Amino acid sequence: MRIALDAMGGDSGPDPIIDGALAALRENRSYEIILLGPEELLQQHLATLGVSGSLAGRLHVEHAPEIITMHETPVEAVRRKKNSTIMVGFELVRSGRADAVVSAGHSGATLASAVKKLGRLKGISRPGIASLFPTLKQPVMIMDLGANVDCRPQHLLQFAIMASSCISKILQLANPRVGLLSIGEEAGKGNALVKEAHELLAASSLNFIGNVEGRDVYQGNVDVIVCDGFVGNISLKVSEGLADAAMQMLRTEILKSLRAKIGYLLIRGAFKNFRKRVDYAEYGGAPLLGINGVGIVSHGKSNATAIKNAVVVAANMVEKKVNQSIVESLAKWGQTESAEAEV
């Protein structure tokens, strides 16, 4: 299992990413990791961190001198920077030298790069970004999270098929419940896109439970939620922003009184467990679904745990043949021709 890891993608430079790589190598002896980045720079970091012994034997460096920054447009960046970490990573997958790519960098560019190097899965018109979210019960997979801002109903159906296949393999769910994000539970509620997508989903063989609302996202009564990438990305960012703001307000209130400060000392273990339960780092990154290969995008703020878990998710995707399952589902449900005709 060889995972190519973008060492330059994170907001805090290569160190947390290399730490995550080492944690992954320790966790599973069958893993090898190929760090992507400027060789000289990475060798310096590795020397400083003092990596040695059996771990060093499973940790490689592939020279990739260019870095795609967050302000570049995906398609242009991928065209101009052929030696960027992400492009080099997917070239390794294309040529069979790696099984998957993990990047905490530009998610749009990572997807564009994957499509350029590996192509799409047969029958998929729009690959996208899926991710697991914590809920009161087991995690829910939401797709799309921002790759496709203007969607057609057919795309939402494909997201549902892809995310169902993925979560059923990754979390071993027999028949994942699929919900369509809307603003009312009844079939007639929602915008034009959602109303048409509802009909397609209801007519499919998926375990479609109907519309779900924003309130349902964190309840855990559905396994897959589909939406267009605009709505998905805003839901994700609103959630992150609210969590941050709430913690900041609560901290301000606690610091106002000695009594509350003492209370916080007693309660902080519970806070820590709570945070761990909702921490994106535990979920390890978001699979790109619909590409002919395995790619995982991680949060720019990823710490070593998040990177380690992203590597584990990538390995899982490869081992459990998620892509094969997607292609089979599409073929079984007769989506192949219509999607290809649409491209």
Added chain:
Amino acid sequence: MRIALDAMGGDSGPDPIIDGALAALRENRSYEIILLGPEELLQQHLATLGVSGSLAGRLHVEHAPEIITMHETPVEAVRRKKNSTIMVGFELVRSGRADAVVSAGHSGATLASAVKKLGRLKGISRPGIASLFPTLKQPVMIMDLGANVDCRPQHLLQFAIMASSCISKILQLANPRVGLLSIGEEAGKGNALVKEAHELLAASSLNFIGNVEGRDVYQGNVDVIVCDGFVGNISLKVSEGLADAAMQMLRTEILKSLRAKIGYLLIRGAFKNFRKRVDYAEYGGAPLLGINGVGIVSHGKSNATAIKNAVVVAANMVEKKVNQSIVESLAKWGQTESAEAEV
């Protein structure tokens, strides 16, 4: 100042609403409140609550035997139930017997009812729902929250003009900063609707600061955020759902240890202040903007404080002539003709 108050709209029946009415009457001696609902039923509740003295003299009942339930479609409900609380309320406004309507019932039906009885403001093609949200700094007004699920760019511009006029009057802001909710800060980021709306907003005389992201909603660096009603409603519901789920998870963690339970006793004052800071009840309901009159929709879960504050918001909207300000802004910025042509 006479406010018609839908006594049957809340999830918990008339009592919290009547309590809210009494609180409002106590707070401001110039208020009169007209409770809307089945007369006999309301008189029973009033007798049980023992309302008397000067308050009773400013609290009236208007018989409205029908109630619109949450499962009815707005347009049909408004057509069929002419004697519903909401329709009777806006009829009071139409005939000059009340200055505004407040309802914690079906927000879509409330808007449909307002449009039917009062019509739209000159130049407005799509009235909608705006609301204040708590942030780390001063509140932000978001529009639309669900009345208009499929919008054109022109509608988003009108939302921006209406919400700007409203917040500048209500919170006395000289030049409210307006942001467009999108998935990237750059002008080119977003879906087709947002890209076109960006151009209209940039060309307007509003204090447009550009795109804002989901993360920015709770930061307080913008005064007005515009989006279509589908995205707005999902952002609102995702926020509510996350807040509920997080509190439930935190409670579970706290109950696991005696130490944490003791800590909670010490810290709960801070929690209470925090909750008060983010409580929708403090914001008192969402103005319907674009109708030729004043209507406020409140959360179905509204307690007495929320209802009292909604009455205050309604009175403020009337006193500060928010609608007049909207019409003037539209005329000044040349929106009148184009909007009317579109209807």
